[in-house]
Amino acid sequence: MTLSLHDTLQGRKIAFEPLTEGEVTMYLCGPTVYNFAHIGNARPAVVFDTLARFLRRSYKLTFARNITDVDDKINKASVDSGKPIDEITARFIKAYNDDMGALGVQLPDIEPRATQHIEEMVEMITTLVDKGFAYEADAHVLFDVSANPDYGKLSKRDLREMIAGARVEVAPYKRSAQDFVLWKPSTAELPGWDSPWGRGRPGWHIECSAMAEKHLGKTIDIHAGGQDLVFPHHENELAQSTCAHDGAPFARYWLHNGFLSIDSTKMSKSLGNVLLVHDLVKSVPGEVIRLALLGAHYRQPLDWSDAAIDGARSMLDRLYGAIRGVELSAQQRASAFVPATVIDALEDDLNTPKALKEMFDLARTLNKSAADDERQRLAAEIQSAGDLLGILQMDPEKWFAGHGEDGLAADEIDALLKRREAARASRDFAAADSIRDQLAEAGITIEDGPAGARWRRNQ
RNA sequence: GGCUAGGUGGCAGAGUGGUUAUGCAGCGGCCUGCAAAGCCGCGGACAUCGGUUCGAUUCCGUUCCUAGCCUCCA
Numbered sequence: 001m002t003l004s005l006h007d008t009l010q011g012r013k014i015a016f017e018p019l020t021e022g023e024v025t026m027y028l029c030g031p032t033v034y035n036f037a038h039i040g041n042a043r044p045a046v047v048f049d050t051l052a053r054f055l056r057r058s059y060k061l062t063f064a065r066n067i068t069d070v071d072d073k074i075n076k077a078s079v080d081s082g083k084p085i086d087e088i089t090a091r092f093i094k095a096y097n098d099d100m101g102a103l104g105v106q107l108p109d110i111e112p113r114a115t116q117h118i119e120e121m122v123e124m125i126t127t128l129v130d131k132g133f134a135y136e137a138d139a140h141v142l143f144d145v146s147a148n149p150d151y152g153k154l155s156k157r158d159l160r161e162m163i164a165g166a167r168v169e170v171a172p173y174k175r176s177a178q179d180f181v182l183w184k185p186s187t188a189e190l191p192g193w194d195s196p197w198g199r200g201r202p203g204w205h206i207e208c209s210a211m212a213e214k215h216l217g218k219t220i221d222i223h224a225g226g227q228d229l230v231f232p233h234h235e236n237e238l239a240q241s242t243c244a245h246d247g248a249p250f251a252r253y254w255l256h257n258g259f260l261s262i263d264s265t266k267m268s269k270s271l272g273n274v275l276l277v278h279d280l281v282k283s284v285p286g287e288v289i290r291l292a293l294l295g296a297h298y299r300q301p302l303d304w305s306d307a308a309i310d311g312a313r314s315m316l317d318r319l320y321g322a323i324r325g326v327e328l329s330a331q332q333r334a335s336a337f338v339p340a341t342v343i344d345a346l347e348d349d350l351n352t353p354k355a356l357k358e359m360f361d362l363a364r365t366l367n368k369s370a371a372d373d374e375r376q377r378l379a380a381e382i383q384s385a386g387d388l389l390g391i392l393q394m395d396p397e398k399w400f401a402g403h404g405e406d407g408l409a410a411d412e413i414d415a416l417l418k419r420r421e422a423a424r425a426s427r428d429f430a431a432a433d434s435i436r437d438q439l440a441e442a443g444i445t446i447e448d449g450p451a452g453a454r455w456r457r458n459q
Numbered sequence: 460g461g462c463u464a465g466g467u468g469g470c471a472g473a474g475u476g477g478u479u480a481u482g483c484a485g486c487g488g489c490c491u492g493c494a495a496a497g498c499c500g501c502g503g504a505c506a507u508c509g510g511u512u513c514g515a516u517u518c519c520g521u522u523c524c525u526a527g528c529c530u531c532c533a
Binding site for chain 1: 472
């Protein structure tokens with residue numbers, strides 16, 4: 001089987017073939033850095049990090065994830081807080097990478113920033129004006145949607161219907177309601193750069209077109225982001241890039257992840273249910289969050305809840321429980337391969353729930369097996385699959401020891417276990433059970449096995 | 460209102476034109492001094508109404524419902 005991916009433009013799953021054999025270019029729309037990332041922002045980061053890991057197995061991948069560091073929301077945050085823009089963006093760029101890092105998201109190969117690509121944007125806008133796809137009006141430069149007959153193809157929108165149904169107030173300088181801003185003027189207080197159209201700043205969409213071209217080329221293989229970016233952001237990027245490049249395809253595969261809700265309701269500031277990753281990682285292990293995000297197929301809607309967190313934790317308990325106590329040499333670990341069943345699942349449009357199912361099958365076989373060599377082989381395979389999904393990165397003992405400093409310390413637990421063992425040896429089960437009760441009260445569960453008793457901290 | 464996705468067992472969540480998803484929870488059994496973990500087994504599902512078909516949860520259409528987009532948004 002070969003990799004197939006669901007392409008938004010074609011609306012179906014298609015076999016993946018990169019433009020250049022053996023190499024893949026991928027661009028993901030990253031954060032606008034004016035606040036901490038919320039759990040909804042984390043979904044594309046985790047999902048496409050997983051895709052990047054998978055692609056790196058077979059291709060030389062160049063993965064770019066941009067940072068939008070010029071934006072009216074940032075300007076507003078600066079005014080509201082009284083802090084300079086640079087300070088705000090620097091702070092939240094670091095917070096974003098720290099928080100995503102806690103979820104096992106690896107840094108992309110390139111992390112281009114909008115403010116460092118103003119020149120490229122001005123160049124592309126100039127090209128669009130010269131070629132008749134954009135016009136200057138009232139110190140703005142606008143993309144002329146009517147000059148691009150393909151406009152609306154990605155988001156499957158009919159331009160005429162959109163114009164007819166437009167409810168928003170149309171800026172007077174626009175020729176058509178659907179025209180969008182490439183460049184807009186800045187006041188003295190706002191960030192701005194000199195341009196052929198006066199001092200100003202870029203519109204939202206142009207940065208991705210300009211940065212994708214600079215770092216990945218005129219035609220990129222994969223362009224990814226959240227479903228809500230399909231329109232207008234990606235539709236506009238597509239229009240700009242295609243028109244600036246004389247019709248050369250912009251992205252060969254458009255990938256969009258489904259939306260995330262919280263307790264079945266939309267996450268929104270007004271409802272006060274915006275869940276920041278920055279806060280969540282304080283009480284929930286990063287791998288649990290990551291697995292909760294990968295537990296549903298990336299294009300499906302996902303509802304975030306305590307039950308979803310508990311479910312992910314249970315799944316990790318089961319997988320860690322299977323590989324716990326299986327000693328692997330560094331060589332065994334390094335030479336292990338990812339099972340074909342897991343690869344097959346991921347090749348089918350990144351079917352992570354199916355991949356997990358295959359891992360559980362391996363775990364069951366491992367649990368049943370008494371042969372050390374088979375147990376080691378299976379544990380190594382599960383670990384390798386975990387590497388691909390970005391889970392099972394901890395020492396199983398550490399996983400079950402928990403991360404809470406509260407409660408009994410590990411050596412206290414071990415001392416109690418020793419006393420219990422002694423009581424059991426002399427068949428004083430009342431004493432043994434009283435120790436077990438004492439531990440249970442402290443949130444410790446005992447598991448007796450052939451190799452003696454081991455324990456786990458209840459989360 | 461328009462567009463685009465969905466509606467699967469108690470919950471989460473894959474998949475398929477006719478035999479098992481899987482995880483959690485529940486029930487029975489094995490193991491255990493008793494538990495826990497693990498193993499074995501069981502129950503329980505494909506929103507609705509039609510159509511195509513020898514046969515549909517799976518294809519087509521209707522209805523209802525949900526979400527996203529149509530305005531900044533992952």
